[in-house]
Each structure stands twice: as structure tokens, then as C-alpha cells.
Amino acid sequence: MDKSNRLKNELFDEEKQRQQSLITRFEKIEVNLEKPFPDGEDYVLMMNANISTPHECANHIHQILKQRSALALVNGNEYWDMHRPLVQSCNLTLLHFKHDDCMPVNYAFWRSCSMLLASVIPKAFRDEYKVHIISKPVADLTGGSFICDVEVENLTDWKPTSQEIQSITSLLWDETVKAHRYERIQVSAEVASKLFADNFHRLSELEKLTEQDANRQFTIYRCGQYIELSDGPMIADTSQIGFIYLSAIHPLKKKDGSRFYRFQGIAMPKQLNINPFAFSLIRDRSKRLKSNIIPKDSNIKNKSSSSSINENSSGNHNNKLEKRINDIEKEKIMDELFYDPDEDDSNQQWMDRKKFLYESRIKSSSSSDTNVNKNVDDDEQRKRKLQSETKLKKPRTNDATLNCPCCLSLLCLDCQRHEIYKTQYRAMFVQNCRIDYGKKLFIKNKDEIRKRFQKRKKRQQQSEQQESENEHSFSTLTTNDQYYPVHCNICNTQVAVYDLDEVYHFFSVIASH
Ligand SMILES: [Zn+2]
Structure with a gap:
């Protein structure tokens, strides 16, 4: 000492x-x-x-x-x-x-x-x-x-x-x-x-x-x-x-x-x-x-010097000074919080911009529909019906936002939830999706599924007969039951099927409501 x-x-x-x-x-x-x-x-x-x-x-x-x-x-x-x-x-x-x-x-x-x-x-x-x-x-x-x-x-x-x-x-x-x-x-x-x-x-x-x-x-x-x-x-x-x-x-x-x-x-x-x-x-x-x-004594000096700035300089300089102080304050708050408090808001703005672009896309496509020649077929009518239904039921809102379960890429911003099967969604406009036209999928209607279930019981005894009946059931399918698989464009996971009405049916996706 x-x-x-x-x-x-x-x-x-x-x-x-x-x-x-x-x-x-x-x-x-x-x-x-x-x-x-x-x-x-x-x-x-x-x-x-x-x-x-x-x-x-x-x-x-x-x-x-x-x-x-x-x-x-x-x-x-x-x-x-x-x-x-x-x-x-x-x-x-x-x-x-x-x-x-x-x-x-x-x-x-x-x-x-x-x-x-x-x-x-x-x-x-x-x-x-x-x-x-x-x-x-x-x-x-x-x-x-x-x-x-x-x-x-x-x-x-x-x-x-x-x-x-x-x-x-x-x-x-x-x-x-x-x-x-x-x-x-x-x-x-x-x-x-x-x-x-x-x-x-x-x-x-x-x-x-x-x-x-x-x-x-x-x-x-x-x-x-x-x-x-x-x-x-x-x-x-x-x-x-x-x-x-x-x-x-x-x-x-x-x-x-x-x-x-x-x-x-x-x-x-x-x-x-x-x-x-x-x-x-x-x-x-x-x-x-x-x-x-700021150290105590230099703080006193700063106070006097800042007051001299205020007296001598223009308002522009003061504004700059104020802005800098605000920036420092903001940085300070972020330092304390360990996160950016504005991030949620800026993310929301980004999302709103995306939605706006998307909605304007729907508008333009529906207006172009009116110009199409009057010789519209049944499929076109169904498509428009679905579109108008969606619009009537949910005027500006949306049932869910869908993401790929594997890579979480955004797939769809506007969809309609299935009334019975709550994990299924249908939509017309999607993102990051790829339709595989090289592969066809057939989905049987309910009666056929029931029939098939009953037949499966008999399968062990009458396996040969079963096979021939199965072939028969495939041949009874109409083109309406025909779908194409839809994959995530980023990671190639199958996320939906695409029907002949040009509607996407999402089933294995992450939905945020
Ligand atoms: Zn993916």
C-alpha cells in the first residue's frame, strides 16, 4: 500500500x-x-x-x-x-x-x-x-x-x-x-x-x-x-x-x-x-x-460544449445530433433486449406487401376470365364457382398460410380449409410448387373404398379372384378422380395433388392460422 x-x-x-x-x-x-x-x-x-x-x-x-x-x-x-x-x-x-x-x-x-x-x-x-x-x-x-x-x-x-x-x-x-x-x-x-x-x-x-x-x-x-x-x-x-x-x-x-x-x-x-x-x-x-x-468530469465539459453548439449552430446540426442520439438510444435498447423489437413489425410489412401483390394477381386473372370467349366448358365454370365461393365466404381473409413440412418454404397464402378433413386445404394460387405431370394418381370414391375393404377380408381365401376384380375397379374410374402429385419446389417433398379443375389440394403441410 x-x-x-x-x-x-x-x-x-x-x-x-x-x-x-x-x-x-x-x-x-x-x-x-x-x-x-x-x-x-x-x-x-x-x-x-x-x-x-x-x-x-x-x-x-x-x-x-x-x-x-x-x-x-x-x-x-x-x-x-x-x-x-x-x-x-x-x-x-x-x-x-x-x-x-x-x-x-x-x-x-x-x-x-x-x-x-x-x-x-x-x-x-x-x-x-x-x-x-x-x-x-x-x-x-x-x-x-x-x-x-x-x-x-x-x-x-x-x-x-x-x-x-x-x-x-x-x-x-x-x-x-x-x-x-x-x-x-x-x-x-x-x-x-x-x-x-x-x-x-x-x-x-x-x-x-x-x-x-x-x-x-x-x-x-x-x-x-x-x-x-x-x-x-x-x-x-x-x-x-x-x-x-x-x-x-x-x-x-x-x-x-x-x-x-x-x-x-x-x-x-x-x-x-x-x-x-x-x-x-x-x-x-x-x-x-x-x-x-460519460465520465463525470467530462460530462460537465460536454454539457457546456453542447450548449455552445446549440447557440452557434443551425437547426440542421441539432437535428443531426438528435438523430445520432436517437440511434445510440435505439442501439442501447436493442443491446438490453438481446433482440430487435421492430422485427415483428417489419416482417408483417413484408408479408402485407406479398399479400397485396398476390391479391392484385387474383384480380387481374378474374378480369381476364371475363374476356374469355363464351364457349366455356364445365371445368372453367367450376373453377370460377370455387373462386367466387372463396371470395364470398372469406372476403379478404384467409383460412391459413401453408408451408412445406420439410423446408418450411411458403406454399400458399390464400386457401380454403376442408369442412370435414381439417388438415386438408384447397387453393388456386400457390408458390414454390411443382406439378409432376409424368405421374397420375387415382382416388376411389367412398363406395369403392368400402367395397375394397370388404374384399380385403376375403383376400386370403380368394387371392386370384381378388386381383381380377381390382383391375376391374381401376377401369371404372372417371377422369374426375384423376390427380397429379405436387411437390415442393425447394426440397421436393410431396405436399399436394392437382386436379383437372386446376385446383390444388394440400394435405401434408404446416398451416398457420
Ligand atoms: Zn420443401
């Missing part, structure tokens, strides 16, 4: 002891611990005001409760660190990562991991490279990683290697084993400015906040030997972190041209199990540059 850090820690300890010495008498408080176990009962504990913490309350009940509780909720409205002393009688709820109200715990976890990362980065560099932590611990779940922005003195044009990233990860793992508590104290502006005397970024922030309110108290956290200014809350200790990895280090530039590095990490709480494949996915994703958070 370097000298300035040692002094900081001594100051922190001194301040903590001073605050504890102010408590001169024990005051008993009643803590109503609300159902720490599901289907269990409330516990009423007598504790000491300004001394006892939620962690100690958990310790009184059960070891499991002590290990898993990451955050407490006081009187249902204030999230409370596990190691922060309770000040008065209250209702206390202990929260963990599988709790119904787990989001505040997630935020605390992310913030705590961000602080842990900041604590190990200075250790990873040799003494000649002085590290300045720019960002405070942030709990931002977007982008799938927690971050820490740092400036490193005397380090120009550093391209981090995977070995360097791994070695920082191993430093993080070392810290989780040590189970450092996240200690919290509140200090005056004077003490805070002493604690952060060597950090320009924190000092300027403290100065700004003190200007607004001179008597303001500042919340300070310590994890291991690392001290940071943060409003919190944090989780109980680093042993609650299961996996933690440094994913990537991105060299970036501020507006003024100075270089800083964005360290991005990913972690999982010990209480949650995740399969290795899923974790590898979120770990890969966490490597992507998280661009939506």
Missing part, C-alpha cells in the same frame, strides 16, 4: 472511531424482522440503536440469512446497507438476489462490483504509472457490464493484451475470497476533502456540492483498503460475488484530447447459478464498448 493510501485508511479509521465514541449510552430498539423465510413468521429482536446492523440481526436468526442477505429495507421505504447501524425501532426486510424485490439488490451488486474493480486497478500497475480513478461506482445495468474509467500517468498508447486483462481478473478473484466488507460512514466536507486530497476529480465534485450546501454530509465507502465517495447502497461483502471477470479495456479520448481507459467487467452473485454457456454469452457481450456513460 502506498503512503497516501495508508494515510487515507488511518483517517477513515480515526473518523469511524470518533463517531463510535460519541455513542455514550446504549439505547434499546425493537426491530421487527419481516418473514426472513417464506411461509415463516416475523421475528422481533431487541437491538442497540446506532450500533446494531441488519447484518447482526440476520446473524441472530440463521447462518444462511447472514450469508445471503445483500441489502436491507427499513420501514418499507429506505434501502439500507447490511453493515450500517440502525438508528431507531423499525420494520426490517432482508433482501437477497432471489427476492421478489431483487432489482435494488442488483443495482447494489453492480455498484459494488464497480467499486471492487476500481480498488484493484491501481494494484495492477507499477509505481511509475500513477492511476487516477475518474468514475465513481456506478450501477448502470445497460450494456451488460459495469465500468471503471481511469487515467494513467506516463502511459501513452497502451493496447491492453489478454494476459493483462487476465491478470487483473485474478486480482479481482483474490479480493472476493478475502470477503471485504463494504464499510460505510458519513463525514463532513472537511474530512471528505482530506480523504480525497490526492484526487482532483473528487475534490472538484466536493467543492461543487459544498457550495450548494455547506453543512452537507458525504457518504464514504471502504472496501478492503480502497476508499470511495458514493451514495450507495452496496452489498454486504465481496464474498457474495460468485464470478467476476474483467472483460475488456477500451482506450478512449476525452473532448480535450487526453486519454483515459474504460475498464469493463462482468460478475454473477454467488447465490445465483448460471449455466456456463449462458455465462459465456453475457461475458462476450460485456466486452463491447459501453458508450452510454
Whole structure:
């Protein structure tokens, strides 16, 4: 530990002891611990005001409760660190990562991991490279990683290697084993400015906040030997972190041209199990540059510079800027969702376009029918009858969309379902279909099928007679019972038959209604 850090820690300890010495008498408080176990009962504990913490309350009940509780909720409205002393009688709820109200715990976890990362980065560099932590611990779940922005003195044009990233990860793992508590104290502006005397970024922030309110108290956290200014809350200790990895280090530039590095990490709480494949996915994703958070101090600079843009430039420039921000926002949302929320709509538009083309095709074909000479035969009439029937029964809608069962190619957009055989559809206009005229199929009518069934019984006894009768039955078929097989044009699976009325009868297809 370097000298300035040692002094900081001594100051922190001194301040903590001073605050504890102010408590001169024990005051008993009643803590109503609300159902720490599901289907269990409330516990009423007598504790000491300004001394006892939620962690100690958990310790009184059960070891499991002590290990898993990451955050407490006081009187249902204030999230409370596990190691922060309770000040008065209250209702206390202990929260963990599988709790119904787990989001505040997630935020605390992310913030705590961000602080842990900041604590190990200075250790990873040799003494000649002085590290300045720019960002405070942030709990931002977007982008799938927690971050820490740092400036490193005397380090120009550093391209981090995977070995360097791994070695920082191993430093993080070392810290989780040590189970450092996240200690919290509140200090005056004077003490805070002493604690952060060597950090320009924190000092300027403290100065700004003190200007607004001179008597303001500042919340300070310590994890291991690392001290940071943060409003919190944090989780109980680093042993609650299961996996933690440094994913990537991105060299970036501020507006003024100075270089800083964005360290991005990913972690999982010990209480949650995740399969290795899923974790590898979120770990890969966490490597992507998280661009939506700008370091605090450069944020202030950005604000002033963006206002100067607004004053000087034309509306066109503003529009461009706005569009870019919108694009970034959109990308951010997609990143969070893991999918494209507009995809369904664009697919629907594609489908509507297809349908429109298809309907216009039907219209043109029916109008051309009227021009056909009056000498139309029976088949033509039947065809038109079917067409008009379809139109009357289902004016703009359609019974189903049919797809090939094998390759899922689209076969038909407009069809009519068979009234009895629900898996059969008839249609006139199809796609991706090929009629095999080289092969004829015959389908017998019902009487013949029945006859054949009865005859099959006799087949064993009178096999020779049967054969001759069969031949006879084929010869009685009319041309109306004649069909051609229809195949999927893509994969050649038979999907329908085609009759002499130019109607397709689909039977082995996937129908979506
Ligand atoms: Zn197919």
C-alpha cells in the first residue's frame, strides 16, 4: 500500500472511531424482522440503536440469512446497507438476489462490483504509472457490464493484451475470497476533502456540492483498503460475488484530447447459478464498448460544449445530433433486449406487401376470365364457382398460410380449409410448387373404398379372384378422380395433388392460422 493510501485508511479509521465514541449510552430498539423465510413468521429482536446492523440481526436468526442477505429495507421505504447501524425501532426486510424485490439488490451488486474493480486497478500497475480513478461506482445495468474509467500517468498508447486483462481478473478473484466488507460512514466536507486530497476529480465534485450546501454530509465507502465517495447502497461483502471477470479495456479520448481507459467487467452473485454457456454469452457481450456513460468530469465539459453548439449552430446540426442520439438510444435498447423489437413489425410489412401483390394477381386473372370467349366448358365454370365461393365466404381473409413440412418454404397464402378433413386445404394460387405431370394418381370414391375393404377380408381365401376384380375397379374410374402429385419446389417433398379443375389440394403441410 502506498503512503497516501495508508494515510487515507488511518483517517477513515480515526473518523469511524470518533463517531463510535460519541455513542455514550446504549439505547434499546425493537426491530421487527419481516418473514426472513417464506411461509415463516416475523421475528422481533431487541437491538442497540446506532450500533446494531441488519447484518447482526440476520446473524441472530440463521447462518444462511447472514450469508445471503445483500441489502436491507427499513420501514418499507429506505434501502439500507447490511453493515450500517440502525438508528431507531423499525420494520426490517432482508433482501437477497432471489427476492421478489431483487432489482435494488442488483443495482447494489453492480455498484459494488464497480467499486471492487476500481480498488484493484491501481494494484495492477507499477509505481511509475500513477492511476487516477475518474468514475465513481456506478450501477448502470445497460450494456451488460459495469465500468471503471481511469487515467494513467506516463502511459501513452497502451493496447491492453489478454494476459493483462487476465491478470487483473485474478486480482479481482483474490479480493472476493478475502470477503471485504463494504464499510460505510458519513463525514463532513472537511474530512471528505482530506480523504480525497490526492484526487482532483473528487475534490472538484466536493467543492461543487459544498457550495450548494455547506453543512452537507458525504457518504464514504471502504472496501478492503480502497476508499470511495458514493451514495450507495452496496452489498454486504465481496464474498457474495460468485464470478467476476474483467472483460475488456477500451482506450478512449476525452473532448480535450487526453486519454483515459474504460475498464469493463462482468460478475454473477454467488447465490445465483448460471449455466456456463449462458455465462459465456453475457461475458462476450460485456466486452463491447459501453458508450452510454460519460465520465463525470467530462460530462460537465460536454454539457457546456453542447450548449455552445446549440447557440452557434443551425437547426440542421441539432437535428443531426438528435438523430445520432436517437440511434445510440435505439442501439442501447436493442443491446438490453438481446433482440430487435421492430422485427415483428417489419416482417408483417413484408408479408402485407406479398399479400397485396398476390391479391392484385387474383384480380387481374378474374378480369381476364371475363374476356374469355363464351364457349366455356364445365371445368372453367367450376373453377370460377370455387373462386367466387372463396371470395364470398372469406372476403379478404384467409383460412391459413401453408408451408412445406420439410423446408418450411411458403406454399400458399390464400386457401380454403376442408369442412370435414381439417388438415386438408384447397387453393388456386400457390408458390414454390411443382406439378409432376409424368405421374397420375387415382382416388376411389367412398363406395369403392368400402367395397375394397370388404374384399380385403376375403383376400386370403380368394387371392386370384381378388386381383381380377381390382383391375376391374381401376377401369371404372372417371377422369374426375384423376390427380397429379405436387411437390415442393425447394426440397421436393410431396405436399399436394392437382386436379383437372386446376385446383390444388394440400394435405401434408404446416398451416398457420
Ligand atoms: Zn420443401
